[in-house]
Amino acid sequence: MDAILEVRDLKKDFISEKVLKGVSFAIHKNEKIAIIGTSGCGKSTTLRCINLLEYPTSGEILFHGKNILEMDNINQYRASVGMVFQNFNLFNNLTVLENCVLGQMKVLKRPREQAVEEAKKQLSKVGMLNYISQPVTKLSGGQKQRVAIARTLCMSPEVILFDEPTSALDPEMTGEVLEVIKQLAKDGMTMIIVTHEMKFAEGVADKVLFMDQGVIVEQGKPEEILENPKEERTRQFLRRFIEK
Amino acid sequence: MKIDFTTVWTILQRNLSFFIAGVKWTCLFAFVGTLIGFIIGVVVGGIRAVNIEHTDRPFVRFVKKVLLLITRFYVWVFRGTPMMVQAVFIYYLFKPVFQWNSHSAGMVVISLNTGAYMAEIIRSGIQSIDGGQLEACKSIGMSFFQSLVYVIMPQAIKNAFPSIGNEFVVNIKDTSVLNVIAITELYFQTVSIAGSNFKYIETYFITACVYLFLTTVATTVLNYVEKKLDVAENSNRKMIVESH
Numbered sequence: 001m002d003a004i005l006e007v008r009d010l011k012k013d014f015i016s017e018k019v020l021k022g023v024s025f026a027i028h029k030n031e032k033i034a035i036i037g038t039s040g041c042g043k044s045t046t047l048r049c050i051n052l053l054e055y056p057t058s059g060e061i062l063f064h065g066k067n068i069l070e071m072d073n074i075n076q077y078r079a080s081v082g083m084v085f086q087n088f089n090l091f092n093n094l095t096v097l098e099n100c101v102l103g104q105m106k107v108l109k110r111p112r113e114q115a116v117e118e119a120k121k122q123l124s125k126v127g128m129l130n131y132i133s134q135p136v137t138k139l140s141g142g143q144k145q146r147v148a149i150a151r152t153l154c155m156s157p158e159v160i161l162f163d164e165p166t167s168a169l170d171p172e173m174t175g176e177v178l179e180v181i182k183q184l185a186k187d188g189m190t191m192i193i194v195t196h197e198m199k200f201a202e203g204v205a206d207k208v209l210f211m212d213q214g215v216i217v218e219q220g221k222p223e224e225i226l227e228n229p230k231e232e233r234t235r236q237f238l239r240r241f242i243e244k
Numbered sequence: 245m246k247i248d249f250t251t252v253w254t255i256l257q258r259n260l261s262f263f264i265a266g267v268k269w270t271c272l273f274a275f276v277g278t279l280i281g282f283i284i285g286v287v288v289g290g291i292r293a294v295n296i297e298h299t300d301r302p303f304v305r306f307v308k309k310v311l312l313l314i315t316r317f318y319v320w321v322f323r324g325t326p327m328m329v330q331a332v333f334i335y336y337l338f339k340p341v342f343q344w345n346s347h348s349a350g351m352v353v354i355s356l357n358t359g360a361y362m363a364e365i366i367r368s369g370i371q372s373i374d375g376g377q378l379e380a381c382k383s384i385g386m387s388f389f390q391s392l393v394y395v396i397m398p399q400a401i402k403n404a405f406p407s408i409g410n411e412f413v414v415n416i417k418d419t420s421v422l423n424v425i426a427i428t429e430l431y432f433q434t435v436s437i438a439g440s441n442f443k444y445i446e447t448y449f450i451t452a453c454v455y456l457f458l459t460t461v462a463t464t465v466l467n468y469v470e471k472k473l474d475v476a477e478n479s480n481r482k483m484i485v486e487s488h
């Protein structure tokens with residue numbers, strides 16, 4: 001089967017350093033990929049390149065076989081690749097409902113009634129239906145992240161990219177967000193998750209990528225990578241993790 | 245050194261209609277100038293916040309560059325020269341073209357002048373909003389223009405409200421420089437009243453009181469609106485505001 005997204009030899013230099021030094025992987029429909037790795041190894045940069053929040057220095061990113069760097073309508077592409085940020089990045093001037101409605105109306109050109117209906121459906125999926133008319137600034141971190149997930153879902157994306165969706169949360173709120181993501185996974189959503197939650201990665205992912213210093217060191221089934229890593233660097237990383 | 249209050253009273257009674265006419269023009273110029281200046285500021289400030297993106301087509305890139313250049317030039321010129329000079333220069337420069345009277349010219353000058361300051365206020369208001377929200381807009385496929393209109397600008401305006409209001413207070417006082425092109429605002433009236441009675445101290449005392457009254461009322465109203473808007477900053481509006 002053809003991949004939804006394929007990243008080929010992706011490189012990204014910032015002024016001061018080479019951050020990605022040739023990252024390649026592919027994700028197929030219904031697949032869930034977890035990316036793990038030390039801080040600063042380029043996990044976020046990888047996701048941000050896929051969404052073109054950063055522009056790759058070289059390499060290719062293929063969406064259904066088409067290079068996104070040569071696409072005419074980049075915004076249509078972005079709508080089909082959802083992104084969930086560490087810091088939620090909700091629209092602070094809007095209510096919970098309007099956060100979920102805006103993109104549908106402006107990007108997908110859905111009529112308002114349809115957008116509202118869809119928003120309600122997705123908000124109920126993440127357990128936020130009761131908060132519909134609240135300003136998002138009044139919500140807890142966990143609630144914010146669930147709204148952010150609903151906002152992404154409203155765009156009917158083919159893939160969702162999660163960048164450490166629980167890292168900014170208090171421990172007691174991590175669970176509620178992870179539950180939502182697990183449920184999405186069960187429903188067959190295709191996703192790439194950057195995470196430091198190893199248990200969660202093991203439970204949800206079909207494939208784990210271990211990154212270090214801008215390259216994918218090792219990839220495979222979660223049990224292979226997390227239990228029996230072949231590479232010394234992976235072992236070191238996991239050991240440090242267990243000690244923590 | 246003394247102020248003769250009986251003289252003050254006499255001057256006020258004799259010239260009441262002139263003072264009132266002056267106040268009327270002063271308020272009108274300050275209000276309209278601030279309002280149009282605000283609209284100019286939103287447009288120009290919005291343009292000044294535009295980033296040239298890697299994904300932009302060459303034509304879009306060209307248009308953005310030209311707009312950035314024009315707006316930067318506009319702000320540079322109008323903030324870098326005194327309004328008094330602008331008034332005389334613009335009035336006479338365009339007189340053959342528009343056949344305008346000095347009051348129309350004055351309205352244009354104060355609007356353009358305020359617009360340049362407002363543009364910088366709006367621009368820094370936009371910059372004060374964390375980049376995450378703009379990235380979230382992008383990631384769901386919204387264009388920069390849509391992001392600006394529906395997410396960024398409303399927050400920028402709200403955050404910048406204290407400075408925007410300040411411009412109105414500044415304008416109440418700065419309309420006085422428009423007397424150079426014979427705008428019959430409060431200062432112009434004062435000059436002619438004092439010119440006929442030679443009671444400079446008493447006449448200007450009245451004028452100072454009237455200005456103080458106007459700025460105090462404006463400040464009080466703005467403070468009230470600010471509170472209603474629940475602007476994050478809890479800094480009190482200062483009575484003494486810097487002048488252009």
Ligand SMILES: Nc1ncnc2c1ncn2[C@@H]1O[C@H](COP(=O)(O)OP(=O)(O)OP(=O)(O)O)[C@@H](O)[C@H]1O
Pocket residue numbers: 014015016019037038039040041042043044045046
């Ligand atoms: N816009 C930027 N400009 C310059 N350097 C950057 C930029 N963004 C990221 N970097 C650098 O690139 C490197 C990789 O960053 P990245 O955010 O991808 O790491 P990460 O793997 O997501 O780490 P973390 O686990 O801490 O989130 C870091 O050294 C970072 O300082």
Ligand SMILES: [Mg+2]
Pocket residue numbers: 043044045163164
């Ligand atoms: Mg990161």
